[in-house]
Amino acid sequence: MSKRIFITGTGIVSSIGNNEKEVLESLRYGRSGIGISKTLQSVYRDEIPVGEVSLSNNELSELAGITNKISNSRTALLGIIAAKEAVTNARITNINEFKTGLISSTSVGGMDRSEIFYKDFSKNKLKGRLRNIATHDCGESTQNIANKLNLNGFYTTISTACSSAANAIMLGARLIRNGYADRIIAGGSDALSLFTINGFNSLMILDRNFCRPFDETRSGLNIGEGAGYVVLESEECLNKTGKIALAELTGYGNACDAFHQTASSPEGYGAYLAISKAFKSGNITPEMIGYINVHGTGTPNNDLSEGMALQKVFDGKVPYFSSTKSATGHTLGASGGIEAVLSILAIRNKMVLPSLNFMEQMKELTICPVKQKIDNVEINHVLSNSFGFGGNNTSLIFSKV
Amino acid sequence: MELYIKGINSISPVGSFDNIDNLPEVKLTDEGLKYYSCIEPAVYKEIINPVLIRRMSRAMKIGIASALFCLKDAKLEMPDSIITGTGLGCVEDSDKFLVSLIENEEKMLNPTPFIQSTHNTISSQIALMLKCHGYNSTYAGRGACFETAMLDALMLISDNEASNVLVGAYDELIQNQIKILYRLGQFRNYKKLNNISGNLPGEGAAFFVLSDKQSETDYAKLVGMEIISSDNYLSENISEFLNKYSIESKNINSVLLGVENTNLENSNYSDVINLFPFSNLLWFKRLCGEYMTDSAFALWLATNILKSQKIPENIIIRKNNTNALDNILIVNKISGNQTALFLLKK
Structure with missing residues (x-):
């Protein structure tokens, strides 16, 4: 029997709220955070809607309790806020009391600042403020968050595109099970950037309207930004502190679709493998799952592939499922962390979260997402899917304690 | 738990281990900034499908070739898992996409450099070539990225999740990056060519096959x-x-x-x-x-x-x-x- 992994704290910042309380409120009322950007200045501003966190970098710095406002990337700021909230919620006062580590993930790191640097640098190699390029690598935000948490222990950064944060949580659990840590803060952060907006736009997978996951008329995703972190603790750690866990991480599975660099296999083989592995690792059977927080980006390819995998895994009896990306936008490297927090909120509030903008049943599938929230549902186990470019697929299972 | 190293490969400024007594050449940028660059294999097409090579950046070529050479060295066709570490990932593609989005004011961009700029490009490309559906992950940025890849492999093997793991790291060096690194003061450009300095920007790829099973041919x-x-x-x-x-x-x-x-x-x-x-x-x-x-x-x-x-x-x-x-x-x-x-x- 493997060691049990408990979740004692959660923290989140996203376009539907700057903390867990605000996010829960938005979920309850079916609010969407998708709209015209205020901070990101893209030429597509009026054309391509995004899920932007409502605060400016200055406001985020204040919320993060940072006095030196000039040297942090937006990814780091979002990460600091959510990670601090997770640590506070876990009622951790001395972060170095137990062997504690940080596993953070991001896909673009400090790209928002690299873009500012490159505007000058691309014209003249002697120009561009160096402080704007010093945050370029993916590890900078992780180190920055670790410093702001006063963490002396291990930290590392995962970057597997859109499954990054789910892999961070999985690694955290494995480090605890193997005795390398007692406690791990795991999750991810990604800020909006011209790089990603233009990248996904050049791939022609951005919807010009609100994204419609699992809808017959879906035509792409809305990019979002934000951060989500959970605090994972070993059972011994929990016993020593006498804390009550919020949830348990019971299963995880990572597999590679190995089909195409950006597209998922039509039958969703990688997704099927990741979900099956998660079930096996937690000794959980499909009928035990009460709700699935799907990857559900809203692209024609993902939703078909994921839908096929779900129908196969659940043998036609697919439980309630929804894509919260319809509210938050697709937060890329942060999505697995944000959706872990949302999955745990669903369990604790006995609430199946809604998939916004769904209207028309997909022809290829027999299943459809939950349109409106459903209250008073005893959810014992939630499956959370995160699938990325390169076929990097990871599924997590969160359970009621 | 002890792991056995069954196969290895590196593409580096010094080349192969047979060449190790010959110090690598110090290269100079147009501005006279010193750096090291990899001695690349003479023919990539012996190890990588020529159709794929055409679109690959140098990071992809050195990373993927090193991984495939390593598997060959270990006489292993299919690893159970693939794990990589990289500091800046496919930085040439990131740089290319960034410059082009600025120069073209976000219009008419070619998606290829964007697709290839993600840090997990190489681990997933290797999986794609081998049709390897096993555990696959990538660690990136400053701090312990290659080291965490190794630790991850160690845990997979000790948890009996895998028996042979392909684990490696890659970082390419591009001209813009050399300029930035010197401007950041991470390297100092001494006028005199200091023959024994290792404090120059470098690059390389190295891969290993790790296993829990001992054999005669282990490194x-x-x-x-x-x-x-x-x-x-x-x-x-x-x-x-x-x-x-x-x-x-x-x-x-x-x-x-x-x-x-x-x-x-x-x-x-x-x-x-x-x-x-x-x-x-x-x-x-x-x-x-x-x-x-x-x-x-x-x-x-x-x-x-x-x-x-x-x-x-x-x-x-x-x-x-x-x-x-x-x-x-x-x-x-x-x-x-x-x-x-x-x-x-x-």
């Missing part, structure tokens, strides 16, 4: 590894690490250090060095330069030394013993104030 045994996340008490931490593996510091045959040059007194490794008065002191940065995943090059070098039972003259700082060459300790301070330790045995 070496990885006895233990650790990532220390604080500069304080480094020598105490190293002593503790050695205790854990029941070996005394006086019995460490050779220590391979991440020092920038042979002037040990002025290095930030002086505390570490005092721990090992009887060990040979070696260094590796003169052969590969400095980059975020240079630990992978050090591991490749140490593995080769143990297998060949030969320490190349040009990496010796201090020869303190002529005992049987049966173990090597790697101590490398990595970016982000962490220190990596690897203990290898014959």
